[in-house]
Amino acid sequence: ETGVTQTPRHLVMGMTNKKSLKCEQHLGHNAMYWYKQSAKKPLELMFVYNFKEQTENNSVPSRFSPECPNSSHLFLHLHTLQPEDSALYLCASSQEGGGAYEQYFGPGTRLTVT
Amino acid sequence: QKEVEQDPGPLSVPEGAIVSLNCTYSNSAFQYFMWYRQYSRKGPELLMYTYSSGNKEDGRFTAQVDKSSKYISLFIRDSQPSDSATYLCAIGAGTYKYIFGTGTRLKVLA
Numbered sequence: 001e002t003g004v005t006q007t008p009r010h011l012v013m014g015m016t017n018k019k020s021l022k023c024e025q026h027l028g029h030n031a032m033y034w035y036k037q038s039a040k041k042p043l044e045l046m047f048v049y050n051f052k053e054q055t056e057n058n059s060v061p062s063r064f065s066p067e068c069p070n071s072s073h074l075f076l077h078l079h080t081l082q083p084e085d086s087a088l089y090l091c092a093s094s095q096e097g098g099g100a101y102e103q104y105f106g107p108g109t110r111l112t113v114t
Numbered sequence: 115q116k117e118v119e120q121d122p123g124p125l126s127v128p129e130g131a132i133v134s135l136n137c138t139y140s141n142s143a144f145q146y147f148m149w150y151r152q153y154s155r156k157g158p159e160l161l162m163y164t165y166s167s168g169n170k171e172d173g174r175f176t177a178q179v180d181k182s183s184k185y186i187s188l189f190i191r192d193s194q195p196s197d198s199a200t201y202l203c204a205i206g207a208g209t210y211k212y213i214f215g216t217g218t219r220l221k222v223l224a
Contacts, residue, residue, distance in 0.1 A: 006157075031210060040122065043202075043214040055210055090157050094212075101146040101206020105157040 002026055004106035006091050012112045015081060021109045023074040023091030029104075031055075031096045032074040034066060037088040037108070049074060050096065081113045115140050120203055120215030128223050133190040137203035137215050140184065146206030147179055149188045151199045152217065158202055162188065193222045 004025045013019050025032060034046040048056040049068040063085075065077040074091055091106040120137045127133055135149075145166050150158035162177040164170045164186075170177045176189040190197055200217040207213050 004157075033210075040216065042216050045212075048210045050210070088155070088157075094210075096209050101208075101212065102148065102160065102163050103204070103206075103212050104160055105150075107157040108155075110155060 004091055004093055004104055006106035006109055008109060009107060010110045010112075012114060013078070013081065014114055015083070017081075018077070018079040020078065021076040021089055021091075021111075023076075023106055025072055025074075025091075025093035025104075025106075027093055027095075027104060029093040029095045030071055031094045032068060032071075033092040033094075033103070034064075034074065034076050035090040035092060035105075037090055043090070047076075078111075081111075083113050086111055086113045117141060117207070117213045118203060118205055118215045121218055122216050124219040124221060126221045126223060127193055129193060129195060131193050131222070133188075133193050133197070133220060133222075135188040135190075135201050135203075135218050135220070137186050138184055139186070139205055139213075141207070142181065142184060144205045144207055147177070147186050148204040148206065149175075149177055149186075150202040150204060151197075152202060153199045161201075195222045195224045198222050 007022045031050045036044045046060045047066040067075040088108045090108045094103040118139045149162040152158040164177045167179045167181045174191045178187040198221045200219045202217045203215040205213045
């Protein structure tokens with residue numbers, strides 16, 4: 001596997017379900033991100049992790065819960081979601097601290113909340 | 115004022131045309147600029163990365179930065195139907211901070 005991988009690619013869940021999204025980066029980067037992408041809106045940053053420590057939480061509702069067990073893996077735990085949470089959820093990684101800024105994305109998980 | 119603005123399109127061009135995609139930004143301190151291509155229902159793919167002003171070329175793609183005007187462009191020469199996608203401009207604004215445009219949807223007609 002190369003780059004940034006995400007599973008599952010598609011997820012349909014009811015409002016009372018609990019599910020998790022998984023992301024893995026194979027680039028040796030030290031930072032990982034969760035973004036939400038909705039139609040006709042810019043990417044919305046949700047969470048940032050650096051070396052397993054959360055550095056940003058952009059006022060995301062508590063029904064989204066991130067977990068970063070190590071610098072290569074990132075999870076997004078979902079529970080009691082709302083229909084407006086239906087979107088493409090993107091994981092990204094970058095190598096911070098070297099003075100350059102490049103971010104690489106996974107293919108995304110298309111989430112539908114029914 | 116938004117930190118980065120991008121015309122959402124859609125932009126339709128005939129095959130073989132030169133395509134110009136543009137973004138403006140508000141903060142003259144920004145120095146790192148990226149262009150992503152995103153196919154329908156896929157994640158953004160990093161196409162080009164530039165630092166400071168000037169041009170950078172990669173095959174049919176040229177990224178241009180005009181810092182005096184706070185304007186960044188992506189040119190696609192000899193456009194192909196396979197170039198049909200949404201193109202996102204992005205700025206590396208600091209540690210962990212990336213600012214994205216809304217994306218321009220491009221359709222290249224065969």
